[in-house]
Amino acid sequence: MTRLLAGRSLNPIGLGCMGLTHGYGVPPAPEDAGRVLLAALDLGYDHLDTARLYGAGRNEELIGKVLKGRRQDFFLASKLGIVIDGPKRFTDCRPETIRAQVEESLRLLQTDHIDLYYLHRRDFNVPIEESVGAMAEMVAAGKIGAIGLSEMSAETLRKAHATHRIAAMQTEYSPWTRNVELGVLDATRELGVTLVAFSPLARGVLANGLRDRETLLPDDIRFTQPRFSEENWPHNLALADGFNAIAAEAGVTPAQLSLAWVLSRGEHVHVIPGTTRLDHLAENAAKGEWRPGQDVLDRVDALINQATVAGHRYAPPMRKTIDTEDFAA
16 A cells, blocks of 8 residues: 655655664664664665754765665655754755755765755745745756655645645654644645654654653653653653553554554655664554554544643744644643
């Protein structure tokens, strides 16, 4: 079973590659990360997602080094726009930056084209039409195949789409993060834009991947996220336990249920769960065509939703960088 993304029929379960170099504590050794990438292709994953941000270029470099001989076997997506400069983190989507970052991605990925290139965040200092216009130049030059946006609002999507066709909107979506339901889900469906859901396993919570918050390292992005705070975590862990029970009754793993839940939200939806483990890679792919019945979906919706989860998905400084619609505090 495939779904369209940027004109290509792809497995709707892709691989988010961030964790192979970045984000969740100590990443695997490069040789182990390479084994995950190769195993993914062998298991039928044909959509790999990376970014200029991840590991300060090391993620793109890893993919280029490991998979340069298999470039024809997968759809390649990357992102630009988030810049880390020492302690500073900022967004830069000026046309001159876009042109330079595309060239750097091509170099590190060891390819002459990137199938889908996203603006990783909205640059509030540059009109979205101007940034998309620069991306359109890269499409015309054959350096990128299609343009995507990440973590942006329905209003921004419509403005961008009026400038040049937008192929995909990437944003967080799972039973416990539903911001896209405030406008983006409907807008993408209406415009024929694919919704690519990152963190469809709720940062591992709905894959039974975290029990003790004390195991989080300071360089794990969850360490500063309110949902994992000492105050909120016990409540959210209880939600995860209830979710695990629903999955067990349905005869699937929690990860498989969470992925199927997200995919049930529309035929234009794809998911890109990340993992550093070969067993989880196989688990995520094993039930790709399974869809839960409406009774199961209803139980998940009643248990985990915006009103039942404790804490915001991001700390206040990060919220200021996100253009996606948000729920009232």
